[in-house]
Amino acid sequence: MSEAVVTVTADAEQFTCNAYLLLGETPTLVDAGTMPGVVDVVAEHTDTLDRVVLTHQHSDHIGQLDAVLDAFDADLYAYAEHPRRTTELNDGDEVAMGDESFEVVYTPGHAADHVSFVSETRLFSGDVVVYNDGAYDDGSFGRTDMAGQSRERLIASLKSLLERLPDSVTSMYAGHGDPFHVADHDESVRAVVERALSRAERRQPKYPEN
Template sequence: MSHVRNIAQGARGFTSNAFLVEGERTVLVDAGNDFDAVSRIESAVDDLDALVLTHTHPDHVGNVGPVVEAFDVDVWGFDPDQDLVDRAIADGDEVRIGDHEHVALHTPGHKDDHLCFYSEEAGTLYAGDLVFANGGFGRTDLPEGDRATLIESVEYLLETVDDSLSAMYVGHGPAVETDPIHHVELALQSARMSA
């Protein structure tokens, strides 16, 4: 079973969570920003196989350069036209994160290149900044943000996940390891009410 740790835990500054997923393919999901990601990765694992981005807001990608330089990894993301992205991931593609294949879900609304990654087999979801614990959802007041599109993306997410979902790793705040689908449903309600 893959081991997931947030290497941004306790970091002070403007950063997202950054999940180091150990397993058959050791992957960093988002690089975070404004902390020494390389030393935190090196203290946990011997090597890194890939860096996968949920999206390219600065708080999620600030550490990409040092991580790529230290581990010589490709950066995977939705938009290959972004300077940081080496390999494109399209909606519906499968990406191995740790020990399990995760389906990529293109979920714009917070940012046009936003992806979530869901594994039915593992029961895990990397939700980026689409939804958060306790019904939170991504900002839509930034460039490329759009509330109606975000609502559609949360609906798409709910149509895709099932009762196997047991852990949701989000871009900010705590992971959700108790009834994560309920938190996604709350986020949809909240987004609709404030639309």
């Protein structure tokens, strides 16, 4: 199943989010990243790109957005306003990506416009929850120490995500770090999100000063 999702920023040499290409009936790019050449990587896998779907509009997620939209004449799906947005995302919406339908789950805290996408088998979690990063392995959460961010809202978002996460989800694709596949581990996606929630609820700084 995972081969239907390509991490187009896998070879990036500078800071970027993970941008994911879903192949299938509705070719979709989840976030655009900042890596020069994202357009070329997408073009290696598909001649057409139906849409770009944003988890949120932090700079590391949209640096190559204009280039991708221009190259493929793709639609733009986003929660917050954007000059090139063609479709507004709202909590509870259903969005076709690849060969599946995903529910939009509003998950603010790391960003006020943050959304996650949940299907029967996959979770695209953006930055609200990641599998590993510089702070934690096997279940971490987005930073909340910068302007416009809120740990309390992020905690509520993780709880909402768990309420709407089917047990059948076997893969998590986050904005940073490695994708998580149940087949490669001895635990569920739900367990990873629950661990991230537990760590967030300690309300300790994610990146304590050295």
